[in-house]
Amino acid sequence: MxxxxxxxxxxxxxxxxxxxxxxxxxxxxxxxxxxxxxxxxxxxxxxxxxxxxxxxxxxxxxxxxxxxxxxxxxxxxxxxxxxxxxxxxxxxxxxxxxxxxxxxxxxxxxxxxxxxxxxxxxxxxxxxxxVWDLDYSWSDSEWMRTRSARNALDAPISIYEVHLGSWRRDPAEPRRFLSYREIAPLLAEHAVAMGFTHVELLPVMEHPFYGSWGYQVTGFFAPSSRYGAPQDLMFLVDTLHQAGVGVILDFVPAHFPSDQHGLGYFDGTHLFEHADRRQGHHPDWKSEIFNYGRHEVRSFLESAAMFWLDAYHADGLRVDAVASMLYLDYSRKAGEWIPNAYGGRENLDAIAFLRAMNEDVYREYPDVQTYAEESTSWPMVSRPLYVGGLGFGLKWDMGWMHDTLRYLGHDPIHRKYHHNELTFRTMYAGSENFVLPLSHDEVVHEKGSLLGKMAGDDRAKFANLRLLYAWMFVQAGKKLLFMGGELAQGREWNHEQSLDWHLLADERHAGVSAFVKDLNRLYRAMPALHARDCAPGGFEWIDCGDAENAVVSLLRRGGEADPPLVAVFNFTPVLRADYRIGVPFGGFWREVLNGDAREYGGSGAGNWGGVDAEDLPWHGRPASVPLTLPPLAAVFLARADGGSRSW
The missing domain is CATH 2.60.40.10 (Immunoglobulins)
Known part of the structure; x- marks a missing residue:
């Protein structure tokens, strides 16, 4: 093809x-x-x-x-x-x-x-x-034939977010970028080994300043030549597809840089951008804002979105900085912005563009997804146009990310006072189709690494990081982890360096990597963990009220014929014996995952492979199980006769 x-x-x-x-x-x-x-x-x-x-x-x-x-x-x-x-x-x-x-x-x-x-x-x-053509002989026909099911809202979608320039470099020449073709087999092998279903690439569109990570785009139809030719990027996508891994591309229609050779002041007028700086200049990024009300600009941006789906077989577009597009007063003080025709702060032209883009993408490619990085409570971002939504397939849940990282940064002795940071998400979890992001934005600009955000001493930090990942995978919503998170990298991400792959020689880091791998495999294997990520009834609390002990228990469900999964979290370093929780039916409940297992770097406390349910109603359930809750760990249980024997 x-x-x-x-x-x-x-x-x-x-x-x-x-x-x-x-x-x-x-x-x-x-x-x-x-x-x-x-x-x-x-x-x-x-x-x-x-x-x-x-x-x-x-x-x-x-x-x-x-x-x-x-x-x-x-x-x-x-x-x-x-x-x-x-x-x-x-x-x-x-x-x-x-x-x-x-x-x-x-x-x-x-x-x-x-x-x-x-x-x-x-x-x-x-x-x-x-001057370049786009001739390429694709070998991903099997992927393209089946990707509708792989991208569906009831499918397991676990995304590995990657910055190509710093994912891996040549150890002999650490300043040299690996090319698209050099990266292709390495990235495919790693994504498959770790169990990720999709790779999301920080913007590969041409950008003059490498330190922008691709978010200051000048070439909206060209992959960055830092890593090779257009056909080399096609080879990377093709290789991932042949390995069974989808590819999501970051797309940046929110703004563009003011470099003289770029789009700004293109013909001696503000052609692509607004002339009034209150509308056309972004104060945070010192960049130019597209004039979404201009017809030709809409043709340009919609063509750019379609281009990466047409020519590069992208399986989705993650639209960056949607909030900055929706609000006319985004990062602006009073008097620094112009209200819309109705006196409001909503950018009506940007809203119309986003709705049209999503409508056109899904009409042409119903087997892909669009993802909104939208950080406010704008309603119905991932709801259809016919009910008044913006038409995205999914939206990043930034609130969950902030609440959870804040909670796990508290000393465990104080966590009982912050229990709502764990449970608040239930109030809005069904309002959108969510992706739970632990993205690059959380490990830059002196924010430290995910490991560094965790409370406690060295051992506790690794245990809390495993808790973070288990908490993400058991929530209703798709998953996203930025590169290096699977290594438990201790330093903040630096776009000028490769990831610290040598850390895997340390059993603590190797343990976290093994834990992420098993979470991904369980997430993919059990419909209870993914089939209702974006549908009602997929998540139920068993007990969310034990703030005193900082323990929560919950149930995930798939289809009627799918076995449910029970998850119990102990957010303190205290081992709790005979902790009873209600379960939906009797029989033997197998411990399919234990975050304190020795192979993950834990102490090895647990339930000896599983526990028999007793005919003792508890938590409004007909049966219950007495559990040993390991310190700072999650335990996942599934009925041994419920189709989870492989676990």
Missing amino acids: NGAPAAIRDRGPILSGQDLHLWNEGRHLRAYRVLGAHLATVGGQAGVAFAVWAPNADAVSVVGDWNGWVPDRDPLSREGGSGIWAGFVPGLGQGTVYKFHVRSRLHGYAVDKADPFGFRHETPPSTASV
Whole structure:
């Protein structure tokens, strides 16, 4: 299967009246097929067809090595009143380095701009675009055929979040990035070994500043050349798919950097961004905000979203900084923002764009998911458009993350006073389709590592970290863990260094890694832990009121025929014998996971493989089990005859 649409390769004039109409209307979902630079044959001559949107330009030409970077030697022509300039330059081919020289009709402004639709750009700090095709022979047909079930809301989705530049580097050359192709087999092997179902890549779109981790994008249609060519990223996605691992790409339509070669002030006017800095400039990131009310900007952004699904077989898009898009007063003081037409703080144009993007993505690709990083209580982010929602498939649960990390940072002797930080999530857990994120944002900017956030001495920190992971996996919602979390890395993430893989030689770190692996396997094996992640009835408290002992117990359920799972958490370092909890039926309950097991670095306390239920009603259940609760540990139980014998 070829990754590039046929319309991209070897053709004549590329812009039709329909293209121009859809572009100006804001409904061109695949403008990348006609704008930018495309290998073409016109009048029997091979060359490159160029097209760029610059409605306020007085003249646009293409410059590069072949013409000495001299403006006007290869001019483009206006395409009616569309604002698009287009032309064909014979004799050029793949690998040609180029920019658009834009001379504004205003202020005498002239500038060389990278191609907004370029498929490849030079490796930073160089900033020109590179003519490139998207030919690639895919080998992931089996994955593509079955991914609807793998991405479904009732499927196990456990996401490994990765920054490619710092996941792993060459030990002999620690400053050198591994390429997409070098990373591919290593990442696939690790994701499979750890049991993750999906990998999420921090933005791979081209960005001039490496330290932005990809969140300051200039090339919305180009993977970063730091790691190789477009086909090399396709190889990485292909390799993960063949290994049975999905790929989610971070997508950043919230803002873009102000670098001169980028989108800002493109034709001598604020073309992609708002002219008024109260709407067009982001105070936190010192970047420019898209003008979502402009039709052509919507065509540009929707085409970018569709592009990564079309050409790179992405299985989902995680949309960054959604909250900053929704609110006009985001990070702004009174007088620093402009209300909407109704006097409110909601960004109506951004809302319309997000709803349209989600509608179009799910219409074209019903087998993928869109994920919103939305940090406020905006209602119905992951609900359908027809009930007034934003239309995302899932939303990050930032509240759960903050509450849980805060709770596990308390000394256990004080945890009884903060019990609500564990239980509050129940009040809203069914309001959205949630992902539980332990992401890169929690281990940067002097926040320390996840291990470092845990209370207690060295041994207690590792035990609390295992509690954190067990608590995440037993909650209703999909899972996300940033790279290094599975190693119990002790230092804060540094994008200039590889992860500390040598830590796995230490049995404490190896124990946490083994624990994450077993949590993933159990999560995938038991429908009780995933089938109702986003549906009612999947989570029940057995007892959430024992704040004095800092103990909670709960039940997870799948379908009617699926065996339930009981989970009990002891958030203190006190071993509790004969702690009784109610269970839904009698028989032998097998201990399928014990966070205090020696192979995980624990003390080995537990229930000797399981316990027989007694016909003694407890907690409103018809039977009960007396348990030994290990210190600072979780215990998971499942009926031995309930389909969980493999555990």
